Amino acid sequence: xKRIPQIVVLVIFSAFLFYSLQVDSPAPQKARDxxxxxxxxxxxxxxxxxxxxxxxxxxDTLGETIxxxxxxxxxxYFIGKKQ
Amino acid sequence: MPEGGIVLFIVVPLxxxxxxxxEKIWPDRRITKPSVLLVFLSCLLxxxxxxxxxxxxxxxxxxxxxxxxxIGIAQAMDGFAWVGLFLVYAVTFLALIYAFSDKTYDSxxxxxxxxxxxxxxxxxxxADLFNLFVCLEIVGISAYILIAYAKKERSILASFKYLxxxxxxxxxxxxxxxxxxxxxxxxxxxxxxxxxASPTGSARETxxxxxxxxxxxxxxxxxxxxxxxxxxxxxQAPHPVSALLSGVxxxxxxxxxxxxxxxxxxxxxxxFLLCSGTITALVGVFWALMQKxxxxxxxWHSVSQMGYIIAGFGAGTxxxxxxxxxxxxxxxxxxxxxxxxxxxxxxxxxxxxxxxxGGLGRKYPLLALFFTFGALSIAGFPPFNGFVSxxxxxxxxxxxPAAYWTLWITSVGTLASFTKLSALFxxxxxxxxxxxxxxxxxxxxxxxxxxxxxxxSSMKKAGLNKTAAFFPLVVLSILCLxxxxxxxxxxxxxxxxxxxxxxxxxxxxxxxxxxxxTFLVTSLGVFSYFLVTSRGGEVFQSRIRSxxxxxxxxxxxxxxxxxxxxxxxxxxxLP
Amino acid sequence: xxxxxxxxxxxxxLSPFILLFGFYLVTYGHLSPGGGFQGGVVIASGIVLLLLxxxxxxxxxxxxxxxxxxxxxxxxxxxxxxxxxxxxxxxxYLSNFLPIGTPGEVPSAGFILVLNIVIGLKVxxxxxxxxxxxxxxxx
Amino acid sequence: xxxxxxxxxxxxxxxxxxxxxxxxxxKVIALNIINSALIILFIYLGSLSGDxxxxxxxxxxxxxxxxxxxxMLTAIVVGICVTALALSLVYKLYKAYGTLDIQEIEKxxxxxx
Numbered sequence: 001x002k003r004i005p006q007i008v009v010l011v012i013f014s015a016f017l018f019y020s021l022q023v024d025s026p027a028p029q030k031a032r033d034x035x036x037x038x039x040x041x042x043x044x045x046x047x048x049x050x051x052x053x054x055x056x057x058x059x060d061t062l063g064e065t066i067x068x069x070x071x072x073x074x075x076x077y078f079i080g081k082k083q
Numbered sequence: 084m085p086e087g088g089i090v091l092f093i094v095v096p097l098x099x100x101x102x103x104x105x106e107k108i109w110p111d112r113r114i115t116k117p118s119v120l121l122v123f124l125s126c127l128l129x130x131x132x133x134x135x136x137x138x139x140x141x142x143x144x145x146x147x148x149x150x151x152x153x154i155g156i157a158q159a160m161d162g163f164a165w166v167g168l169f170l171v172y173a174v175t176f177l178a179l180i181y182a183f184s185d186k187t188y189d190s191x192x193x194x195x196x197x198x199x200x201x202x203x204x205x206x207x208x209x210a211d212l213f214n215l216f217v218c219l220e221i222v223g224i225s226a227y228i229l230i231a232y233a234k235k236e237r238s239i240l241a242s243f244k245y246l247x248x249x250x251x252x253x254x255x256x257x258x259x260x261x262x263x264x265x266x267x268x269x270x271x272x273x274x275x276x277x278x279x280a281s282p283t284g285s286a287r288e289t290x291x292x293x294x295x296x297x298x299x300x301x302x303x304x305x306x307x308x309x310x311x312x313x314x315x316x317x318x319q320a321p322h323p324v325s326a327l328l329s330g331v332x333x334x335x336x337x338x339x340x341x342x343x344x345x346x347x348x349x350x351x352x353x354x355f356l357l358c359s360g361t362i363t364a365l366v367g368v369f370w371a372l373m374q375k376x377x378x379x380x381x382x383w384h385s386v387s388q389m390g391y392i393i394a395g396f397g398a399g400t401x402x403x404x405x406x407x408x409x410x411x412x413x414x415x416x417x418x419x420x421x422x423x424x425x426x427x428x429x430x431x432x433x434x435x436x437x438x439x440x441g442g443l444g445r446k447y448p449l450l451a452l453f454f455t456f457g458a459l460s461i462a463g464f465p466p467f468n469g470f471v472s473x474x475x476x477x478x479x480x481x482x483x484p485a486a487y488w489t490l491w492i493t494s495v496g497t498l499a500s501f502t503k504l505s506a507l508f509x510x511x512x513x514x515x516x517x518x519x520x521x522x523x524x525x526x527x528x529x530x531x532x533x534x535x536x537x538x539x540s541s542m543k544k545a546g547l548n549k550t551a552a553f554f555p556l557v558v559l560s561i562l563c564l565x566x567x568x569x570x571x572x573x574x575x576x577x578x579x580x581x582x583x584x585x586x587x588x589x590x591x592x593x594x595x596x597x598x599x600x601t602f603l604v605t606s607l608g609v610f611s612y613f614l615v616t617s618r619g620g621e622v623f624q625s626r627i628r629s630x631x632x633x634x635x636x637x638x639x640x641x642x643x644x645x646x647x648x649x650x651x652x653x654x655x656x657l658p
Numbered sequence: 659x660x661x662x663x664x665x666x667x668x669x670x671x672l673s674p675f676i677l678l679f680g681f682y683l684v685t686y687g688h689l690s691p692g693g694g695f696q697g698g699v700v701i702a703s704g705i706v707l708l709l710l711x712x713x714x715x716x717x718x719x720x721x722x723x724x725x726x727x728x729x730x731x732x733x734x735x736x737x738x739x740x741x742x743x744x745x746x747x748x749x750x751y752l753s754n755f756l757p758i759g760t761p762g763e764v765p766s767a768g769f770i771l772v773l774n775i776v777i778g779l780k781v782x783x784x785x786x787x788x789x790x791x792x793x794x795x796x797x
Numbered sequence: 798x799x800x801x802x803x804x805x806x807x808x809x810x811x812x813x814x815x816x817x818x819x820x821x822x823x824k825v826i827a828l829n830i831i832n833s834a835l836i837i838l839f840i841y842l843g844s845l846s847g848d849x850x851x852x853x854x855x856x857x858x859x860x861x862x863x864x865x866x867x868x869m870l871t872a873i874v875v876g877i878c879v880t881a882l883a884l885s886l887v888y889k890l891y892k893a894y895g896t897l898d899i900q901e902i903e904k905x906x907x908x909x910x
Contacts, residue, residue: 154864213868213871217871217875220875220879223879224878224879224882227882227886228882231886231889234889236890236893236894236906236909237906237909239886239889239890239893240890240902240903240906242886243821243883243886243887243890246879246882246883246886247815247824247828247883250828250831250879250883251812251815251828251831254808254831254832254835257835257872258835261835261838261839261842264839264842264864264865265842631903631907633899633900633903634899634903635816635817635899638815638816639816642812642816
């Protein structure tokens with residue numbers, strides 16, 4: 001039936017991922033060590049995660065609020081109005 | 084100009100979109116159109132201010148908000164980004180002016196297009212992997228909504244297919260970011276360059292990372308294994324949106340692919356892009372020749388012209404790489420010119436299949452003129468810009484004879500399909516077209532229904548404001564002509580922008596040998612046009628058209644492309 | 659299926675505390691685990707609980723649709739304006755321009771506290787709107 | 798080593814689901830599974846380098862790497878927005894074609910074209 005070649009490709013895809021994805025050692029900790037010293041000093045926030053996504057990387061958060069705003073107005077555009 | 088100003092390119096369209104939202108609250112005060120004009124004029128102005136330093140080889144790299152440490156978001160503006168931004172703002176501005184002419188687009192349309200513009204500027208300026216991911220998501224989500232803007236069944240289905248395909252692609256892209264962060268601890272492009280210079284991960288992990296990054300972006304650039312969504316999505320979108328999508332959105336993601344493959348400096352990705360680009364070009368033009376709907380034919384042409392650009396970049400020689408950047412600029416101009424002018428044809432006759440329209444040339448000579456400008460430049464005729472950039476790519480591809488001859492056949496196919504498309508304007512239908520004014524008697528309708536007949540309504544009846552519709556077409560045609568005539572100086576400027584040194588040999592497109600080659604291609608093209616529209620050809624066309632790819636097959640194609648890219652990189656990295 | 663009054667009573671009693679907890683998460687985002695997004699989603703879950711149990715008309719009296727969509731749009735542009743202020747007062751776009759204060763106390767993170775509140779309101783309003791429109795179409 | 802395989806199985810479950818399921822809503826659910834599998838993958842990477850929450854208020858041990866957590870906040874909200882839009886598109890498709898099965902929808906679309 002038609003599904004066989006699709007399943008074959010999926011199995012090869014899984015084998016490739018199982019073979020090549022390795023997570024044995026943690027990432028080098030340049031960012032965390034930098035944050036430990038002068039995170040609170042620079043941003044004043046004790047919660048380092050908040051200091052990252054609202055301080056150092058605030059632009060990503062801006063981009064993401066755009067995505068939220070566009071998605072809400074998209075839902076409103078498609079479902080909101082009664083034609 | 085302080086380098087802090089780079090972020091203005093992304094933020095000014097956002098501020099503009101605030102005013103389009105205001106119009107929802109006070110609908111009587113018309114602030115959308117002036118705010119769109121203001122946004123684009125100020126962006127183009129800032130771009131001009133940056134032009135002088137950029138063309139002297141200046142480059143700006145900033146960390147957003149001047150935060151210290153390795154965590155801040157980096158943005159980079161170099162000559163290459165300047166050309167991309169010029170492309171984004173010029174073509175989007177003209178497409179939105181075209182949309183001014185049609186009253187069906189209300190303020191939410193301009194809101195989504197402004198967000199799309201700022202997302203594209205974000206993708207071009209990003210020098211940080213995760214920021215590239217967020218900007219790609221902004222471009223994606225506003226593209227999904229704009230494709231399904233007309234709320235017709237087919238456009239919603241096309242937008243849903245595109246949504247699923249590119250969300251799967253973006254998840255694979257996230258896998259690539261995961262691999263980079265795990266090995267380098269930073270998300271900056273410089274970190275990526277450092278990693279690929281001396282990969283700390285094993286060969287198989289580098290293969291996964293590179294394949295994931297290129298495949299994730301490849302979905303949006305539509306080269307061969309990932310191109311399946313493009314014809315449906317671009318042909319079902321409203322006319323200015325399909326001009327925007329074909330002209331600019333796929334180019335912007337290709338600029339990101341360009342950046343990443345230059346940084347990774349891996350030869351396997353270049354070779355993969357070369358052969359996948361040539362196959363895309365051939366497949367694109369073959370399917371385009373088979374279509375009977377105008378916009379599907381044009382959408383397949385975007386696939387094939389993207390094949391030219393990717394093959395040009397994949398070859399890697401000085402001439403072909405700058406040729407492919409030149410073709411990015413030219414293709415955006417003439418493809419949006421074609422989409423916009425044929426969009427007018429579709430609105431006027433409200434018919435989009437080639438078989439049902441004919442003899443428009445007499446009724447609308449201006450439209451026919453704009454169409455011929457676009458068609459001649461896409462087919463690569465001498466005075467127009469397609470000729471210069473295609474010749475550049477072909478000359479650059481001389482060392483790869485297989486790619487050279489495939490692209491040669493593709494240019495023949497391009498010419499054949501555009502003679503087929505131009506039949507709209509000169510081929511007489513069996514029945515004279517009924518103009519809107521003649522009253523339709525009941526008997527008249529049955530008699531004509533079997534022959535192909537259509538009503539041409541005038542611009543006013545179709546509710547189009549003539550100047551706003553024709554202004555972008557005029558500007559685009561002039562731009563196509565100028566970039567064609569001043570081909571060489573523009574080529575030298577682009578060459579300097581990419582490689583920081585002026586081109587070695589003198590490239591002169593106007594040699595007798597090139598003109599003779601164009602003549603040969605033209606005659607072959609017209610010959611194959613008649614071949615295709617012959618009796619046997621029509622049967623063959625309908626059989627090819629009936630081959631439709633279902634949604635899960637497109638997703639399987641995506642995975643197959645990712646696997647093939649990963650295996651080529653892995654096998655070449657084995658010691 | 660007769661509508662039992664248990665849901666009605668429980669939701670009316672419970673949701674104020676959910677909203678309160680949401681606001682706590684938003685305002686204490688820079689001190690304790692939490693922040694704009696998590697707090698906003700908790701606020702949205704409080705309102706959606708009301709939506710589910712009380713039906714959309716009664717909730718609209720408490721959270722009128724125009725006000726919610728207005729806070730959502732305004733939240734985004736307040737964030738954008740904060741970015742611009744960063745250029746004039748601070749050292750670049752989206753850079754901190756308010757006094758940092760001593761880390762550890764509540765009014766300590768300057769710029770981040772205000773952004774947290776703006777993001778919290780925006781995500782709360784946004785997700786309520788999405789759930790509202792997806793539910794509204796049902797009945 | 799088992800943990801990474803479990804996360805990978807979750808990711809592949811999502812990929813299998815998005816391709817093999819014929820119901821549109823199941824495809825959107827599969828998309829969510831892929832998204833959450835990636836989020837767990839990033840958080841798992843962050844947790845390898847420490848064992849305490851990244852709050853510098855009288856913390857004793859080594860703190861976890863906060864960067865993946867901050868990135869995943871963005872990825873979560875992006876996942877929500879794409880799902881919300883996909884569901885509204887699925888809703889419009891259902892109203893237009895009357896069925897949620899992608900093969901029937903494509904058959905109907907081919908007939909109308």
